[in-house]
Amino acid sequence: MANIWARILVAAVTILVAVGYKNYRDLSAPGKRPDLDNQEYWGPTLKEPYRENKAILPFDISVKPEVIEDLVSQLRRPLKAQAPLEGVGFKYGFNANELAKVVKYWRDTYLAKWSEREQYLKKLDHYQTEIQGLKIHFIHAKPKQVKGQKTKKVLPLLLMHGWPGTVREFYDFIPLLTTPSDKSDYVFEVIAPSLPGYGWSQGSSKTGFGVAQVAVVMRNLMLRVGFDKFLVQGGDWGSLIGSNVASLFPENVLGYHSNMCGNNSPMGQLRLLLASFFPSWYVDSQYADFYKGLGHFFGTIMEEMGYAHIQASKPDTIGNALIDNPTGLASYILEKFSTWTNTEFRLLPDGGLTKKFTYDQLLDNVMIYYVTNSITTSMRLYSESMVASQFALAVDSVPIQAKAGCARFAHEITHVPDSVLANKFPNLVHSSHHKDGGHFPAFELPQQLYDDFVSFVQKANF
């Protein structure tokens, strides 16, 4: 009798080990690049065959005065936002008392000096070109060489923002990149697009335009501008799109640097799970503070991912609620610049908004969403990327062959340790942990992000 049990047990263990090994091998196997149509058309349905206009034209971001006047009049409406519950700070979202302050500043101070803000936004060079049926806006910042100094080698860089960001995040970061410094043997020629559907870049008219398809457009943009070898940097969606560009186009991507490296391959997810249970196996003890385990992860999903849930499922409903609604839009966007900069800021009555940013900086970013009417199209990136047809492409399982660098800023919502990144980034040459900073380091700590980025580039030795 006992013998039978033993045989059953041995058989069961054998099967488990075999299945586990088989699955582990399957999980470990690098994925193949999916076959995407690199010229797929995303504009409105046409009666005629589509002919791409390949011209690159300077783009005027000026806002019509009547738009500003109308905005002022909208902001003059008495604010009816519900008073917050007593003592909640930002824990229930954007505090209505702080919203009243933001709206007052926006109307009475910021918009009163709008022409100055507009000039500021124009200080970088804006262009537009048409890719796959979409008008794509981008900033093109050329490197400055200093007379009398040895000319630095120029590396092209595709620099991408995320949601609810814009190119405005990069206004202090870009000049660092284009100016020679002692810290770097290189200087960078920066292409910073508005993501399709964000800011001045047109959104798709068709379904299925997820992160991989956006990556195709972004790579085509770089080819259009004349770069077939380039670096990629980004956070948030910029990180994910960049990861897709690097996975899909190893022939074009020299190096990938991100302040939000992730590994969504099945092996990555499995390791992340294991790392949550057995952190000491996966995480260098000196950085243990960065990796907070499964409880924190699920708590974060419950408390902080509602926006992603609704944007992935009903982007048009929430878009209808925010479009042409300046106070609602500011509240929705700026909540993220509070909580994602530091989740502790949820405890503060003013959300700590001005601890790291000025109202001017923040409102510049909100203005870009407002004047371009782009909040709905921006949120559709969630619905088009967090969907079975996108997961089926399995770009996440395609390793990035380019040299990679991962910077971690302390207050980012969640961090992924090197050991978990390994199968996605076989050439991870740079990995860092910063004691401060949050989700928007280019905006919050541009010098620190620059130092990290050039440290990566030096190590990579392109």
Place this chain on the structure above:
Amino acid sequence: MANIWARILVAAVTILVAVGYKNYRDLSAPGKRPDLDNQEYWGPTLKEPYRENKAILPFDISVKPEVIEDLVSQLRRPLKAQAPLEGVGFKYGFNANELAKVVKYWRDTYLAKWSEREQYLKKLDHYQTEIQGLKIHFIHAKPKQVKGQKTKKVLPLLLMHGWPGTVREFYDFIPLLTTPSDKSDYVFEVIAPSLPGYGWSQGSSKTGFGVAQVAVVMRNLMLRVGFDKFLVQGGDWGSLIGSNVASLFPENVLGYHSNMCGNNSPMGQLRLLLASFFPSWYVDSQYADFYKGLGHFFGTIMEEMGYAHIQASKPDTIGNALIDNPTGLASYILEKFSTWTNTEFRLLPDGGLTKKFTYDQLLDNVMIYYVTNSITTSMRLYSESMVASQFALAVDSVPIQAKAGCARFAHEITHVPDSVLANKFPNLVHSSHHKDGGHFPAFELPQQLYDDFVSFVQKANF
């Protein structure tokens, strides 16, 4: 050697069975009623001790003409809602083309006859009284006895709506309840409150006002009106609050009828999980269509629960976006009257809104949120109920001793079979499955809901 394995296996199985049995017993054990303060104060912090004004006063729901004029002018703004992706119907949320139609009708037709709509809303008798620091609005509809017919026995009924509903859902249902019919030996005296924070009822100023605390207020309202024995009926939050009233106050609740019966006790959740894997053990085969298993359940959570996720975590942010924003509010609220009436309506360009309702009906409901500025306070019910401190009360584990009736309408988002309801409803005397209807049966199929309700009351034989 083999013997050792066998012993380990036997020991492991024994432990598993013991742990399983222990947990099953723990799960099965009926919970105890938590000790709630039945007079807890929820109004704004006062300098003086609170003195409740116990008067019940007629309440005038008239809307100031300037509010209507301002609304018309807001609806005259050119609608900037983003055009939907090609061919998506309501799958991405409220379709902007349909929104344009709703806004046009609202502005040009509905508001042009607002005084008629207002008279319609006034046809039932409105009252207000103060409970625990909150001004609570309710409709009080007294039964009509028909001269010359035998007088029917009167049963008081607490009738509660949910989110994003209002008392407007009950305008065709209430007259059925108060009018004697051949189908019933009873006639009903209906108290239909606006939930606290909804419509004309004041919301809490303090945190911690979740479903159990709302139940206390609702029971106090019934006592205030003079009923210490009453029936409860509701769907959505009305069902959950009603379930809390019945669990907490068995001495007051004669019977509980719901069109969205649920069992959120641990045992209920375990059985629901098992029922998903082994439906034939749990579900009568003739109703198999109603119970769609775990895949459907998780699919529904992903596709349809984004609103609950954001409302539970950031109610003030989404509230700031919807308050004083009529087009956004209509889009956000009416999406639910499309999808929750029938998820198939997501495929239709107009969301099937007028298949079951008229624009007038739907806009009456939206108007109540708009004119009372109550969307934020209404959504806080999610944050205050879906939180650890509320779960810790474990009201879900307290069985409802009153006789209970559960009506299931075919297109409700999710259904719970009798076998899963068993430990929560030991006296389930009525259970039904309707071939049509959705989440709002009082609004959509008032006669059918009435028939179901009186069928329950007849069986219960109060």
